[in-house]
Amino acid sequence: MSSPGGVENDAGIIGGSLDDPERFSEIFDRHAPHIQRYLARRLGREIADDLVGETFLIAFGKRHRYDTKYPDARPWLYGIATTLVAQHRREEAREYRLRAAVPPQVAEESHAERVAAQVTAQAMNGMLASALAGISQGDRDVLLLIAWERLAYEEVAAALAIPVGTVRSRLSRARKKLRIALGQADNTTSGEVSNHG
Amino acid sequence: MDELQLLREFGEPVGLVGRDDLAPARARLFAAVSEEKTARAPRGRKRLAWLGVTAVGLAAAITAAVTLAPADNPVGLPVPQAGAEEAVRVLHAAAAAALRMPDTPPRPDQFVYIKQQSQGDYLYEGWFSIDGTHDGLIKMPAAGSKTSEETVVAGCRDGKRVIIGKNDDGQTENCTPEPAYDPSLPTDGDAMLAHLAAQYGGTLDNVNGIAKDVGGLLSMKYLRPDQRAALFDAVAKIPGLVLTKNVKDGAGRVGDSISWDVKDGKDSAHHLAGGFVFDPATHTYLGWTHGEAQTAYGIVDRVHQVP
Numbered sequence: 001m002s003s004p005g006g007v008e009n010d011a012g013i014i015g016g017s018l019d020d021p022e023r024f025s026e027i028f029d030r031h032a033p034h035i036q037r038y039l040a041r042r043l044g045r046e047i048a049d050d051l052v053g054e055t056f057l058i059a060f061g062k063r064h065r066y067d068t069k070y071p072d073a074r075p076w077l078y079g080i081a082t083t084l085v086a087q088h089r090r091e092e093a094r095e096y097r098l099r100a101a102v103p104p105q106v107a108e109e110s111h112a113e114r115v116a117a118q119v120t121a122q123a124m125n126g127m128l129a130s131a132l133a134g135i136s137q138g139d140r141d142v143l144l145l146i147a148w149e150r151l152a153y154e155e156v157a158a159a160l161a162i163p164v165g166t167v168r169s170r171l172s173r174a175r176k177k178l179r180i181a182l183g184q185a186d187n188t189t190s191g192e193v194s195n196h197g
Numbered sequence: 198m199d200e201l202q203l204l205r206e207f208g209e210p211v212g213l214v215g216r217d218d219l220a221p222a223r224a225r226l227f228a229a230v231s232e233e234k235t236a237r238a239p240r241g242r243k244r245l246a247w248l249g250v251t252a253v254g255l256a257a258a259i260t261a262a263v264t265l266a267p268a269d270n271p272v273g274l275p276v277p278q279a280g281a282e283e284a285v286r287v288l289h290a291a292a293a294a295a296l297r298m299p300d301t302p303p304r305p306d307q308f309v310y311i312k313q314q315s316q317g318d319y320l321y322e323g324w325f326s327i328d329g330t331h332d333g334l335i336k337m338p339a340a341g342s343k344t345s346e347e348t349v350v351a352g353c354r355d356g357k358r359v360i361i362g363k364n365d366d367g368q369t370e371n372c373t374p375e376p377a378y379d380p381s382l383p384t385d386g387d388a389m390l391a392h393l394a395a396q397y398g399g400t401l402d403n404v405n406g407i408a409k410d411v412g413g414l415l416s417m418k419y420l421r422p423d424q425r426a427a428l429f430d431a432v433a434k435i436p437g438l439v440l441t442k443n444v445k446d447g448a449g450r451v452g453d454s455i456s457w458d459v460k461d462g463k464d465s466a467h468h469l470a471g472g473f474v475f476d477p478a479t480h481t482y483l484g485w486t487h488g489e490a491q492t493a494y495g496i497v498d499r500v501h502q503v504p
Contacts, residue, residue, distance in 0.1 A: 021230045028226055033213045036222070041211045045370050053222030060229055099207065128207045147201050148208040178200040 010073035014066045024063065027073055028056050034074070035081050038149055042085050044095040051088075055081045070158065078149060079159035082141050089137065096129035124182070131181030135174050142167055143174035220348045224337070284438035287453050290480040292386075292426035292433075300422045302380075303327045303496045309377045309419035310504055312493035313484065315447040320345070321489065324500040325417060329374030330354045334500040377419050384423040386430025393431060401435055404457045411473070412485060419496065429482075432473070446474045446483045448490035453477050 008016075010027060017024040035055055039048035058080050059073075066076060085092060132140060141160060145151045153171075157164045303309070305328035313321045322336040333350035351358045353372035383389040390401075393410055397403040411432060414420060420428060432438075437457040444454035456472030474483040474490075484490035495504030 021233045024230060025223070025226060028219075028223060032219050032222060033215075036219060037211055037213050040214075041208045049218065049221065052219065053225040056222060056226045057229055060226060099210070124203060125207055128203060132204075143204070144208075147204045175200055178204065182200060182203070 009071040011066070011068040011071045014063050014073060015068050017060075017063055021060075024056075024060050027059070027077075031074060031077050032056065034149070035077050038078065038144075039081055039085065041148055042095065042144065043088050043091050044098065047088060047091055051081065051084045054084055058084075072155075075151065075155040075159040078145060078151065078155075079161065082145070082159065085141075086137055093129075093133040096132050100125035100129035127182055128178070131178050134181070135177050139170045139174040139177075142170040143178075146171060216346075217348045220335075220346070281436075281438040284440040284455050285433045287440055287455060287475055287480065288429045288433035288438075291475050291482060292429040294480040295425035295429060295482075296422050298422045298425070301496070302421065303378050303419055306331060307496050307498055308333060308500060308502075310493065310495055310497045310502070311416060311491065312503075313416065313447070313489035314492050315489040319447075319489075323350075323417065324497065324502075325350065325377035325419075326352050326374075327376060327378045327419065327496075329376040332500070333377075377417070378421075379418070382420065382424045382427075384421075384427050386427050386434060389424075389427040389431035390434050404435060404437060407435065408457065415473070415482060416485075416489070416491065441472065442477070444472070444474055446485070446490035448484070448492055450474075450483055450490060451477070452483045 010030070013023055013026050017027070032052055036048050036052040039051050039055070042048075043051065055077060059077055062080075066073070070076065135143065138160075142156055145156045145159060146153075151159065153164050153167045156167045160167075162170075307327045308324040308331070309327065311323045311325070315321070319338060320336075322334075324334045326333045329352060331352040333352065335348045335350060336345050337348075338345055353374040356371060356373075357369040358372035359369050383392050391399070393407050394401055396410060397406055401407065411428065414428060432455065435457065439456055439458055441454040441456065443451055445451055452474040454472035454474050473485065475481065476483055482491065484492075493504060497504055
């Protein structure tokens with residue numbers, strides 16, 4: 001809802017929704033597309049469509065406890081969504097495998113180049129899928145909130161209720177595992193996937 | 198290219214969805230908002246338990262969010278006036294009325310059209326594909342507003358369904374068709390009762406759940422007259438029936454309401470909120486007491502067409 005000074009921040013809307021519950025739909029309209037996409041990236045479209053509703057129902061039920069010193073509700077919502085993701089580990093691994101199995105879109109001109117690039121990208125995605133599934137849940141949460149959702153370290157810390165230092169250490173551990181997984185692959189597949197590290 | 202960039206590219210193909218795709222989730226939030234507002238009202242009813250929507254289709258999620266929510270003994274409901282015998286009589290009359298409805302088997306390419314009205318002029322219209330492979334449509338108010346919004350219910354063809362609302366780029370997902378008409382639904386009361394109970398381990402213990410399923414069949418599916426009659430005959434066999442006369446449906450029409458007194462294992466029997474309302478003269482199905490009234494129902498050739 002607009003105010004003379006501009007657009008009201010999330011904290012203001014959530015505060016207002018305590019008396020006027022309908023206002024919470026503004027939080028939904030603002031953030032649901034990104035929360036759905038995050039869930040879809042981790043769990044696939046079908047589960048995401050269900051859990052995005054769940055995320056906002058939980059948020060609505062807990063809005064009394066929202067700390068209004070945080071103007072942006074995104075970390076809070078990502079935190080709730082991440083908790084739901086944790087209940088679907090098996091589906092998460094399956095989603096990454098499925099995604100890796102789909103030939104990626106590539107821009108190369110000739111058919112041969114396109115095929116080669118697709119093979120390369122598909123091999124890479126297969127390795128990424130395995131690597132992601134092998135990273136511990138807590139580390140993966142940090143990695144994906146930063147890589148996919150572009151949250152800042154402080155936002156990830158708020159989302160997961162952990163210190164910023166822990167965010168850094170988890171990220172660095174997760175990246176190392178990814179690098180190892182991709183690096184090892186370099187030695188076992190043809191040179192076409194070896195130019196990234 | 199570093200590993201974070203590779204990871205970003207791995208996640209990139211999943212794009213943002215549009216408003217249409219988020220409509221079911223919005224409807225669920227809207228239902229929770231409405232419940233809280235109702236609960237705050239001076240003579241508000243107890244907060245309703247949302248019996249989770251899991252892997253249901255788009256249409257199911259939307260309809261469930263705005264229609265079926267039996268609760269235990271809300272304040273202000275009319276007190277049940279008659280017992281099972283009278284209720285059974287009404288249901289048998291409803292079955293007979295159903296059998297008098299015109300019976301033309303729907304074609305696979307047609308749609309069942311269902312229009313519902315809730316208290317506060319909340320209008321809902323749905324066109325559901327008979328065989329589940331054609332694109333249906335739901336028109337309902339946007340969350341928190343009375344302005345109507347249209348949501349396409351994508352048909353499932355060859356195991357694929359177009360993801361609606363995402364830049365219309367034709368991206369698809371795997372699916373199973375959800376036909377609005379199931380020719381294999383039973384046509385006699387006992388078989389229909391077994392069909393309803395099958396969802397709950399073959400027992401009739403979960404009356405609340407069965408009542409919702411019956412409501413779902415009446416508000417989202419097309420049943421041929423003999424199937425519809427079988428449904429009312431089956432309902433007549435579920436223990437705990439009570440009849441309440443002079444109840445208003447969502448459109449203000451007065452009728453006979455069928456509901457249940459159920460035992461939940463802890464307390465003594467309590468009365469399920471809401472009930473199926475029937476016209477006292479014609480015995481046709483009118484709707485759900487304090488949910489919605491069904492004001493139109495029929496088969497049409499295409500979406501946006503009304504019978």
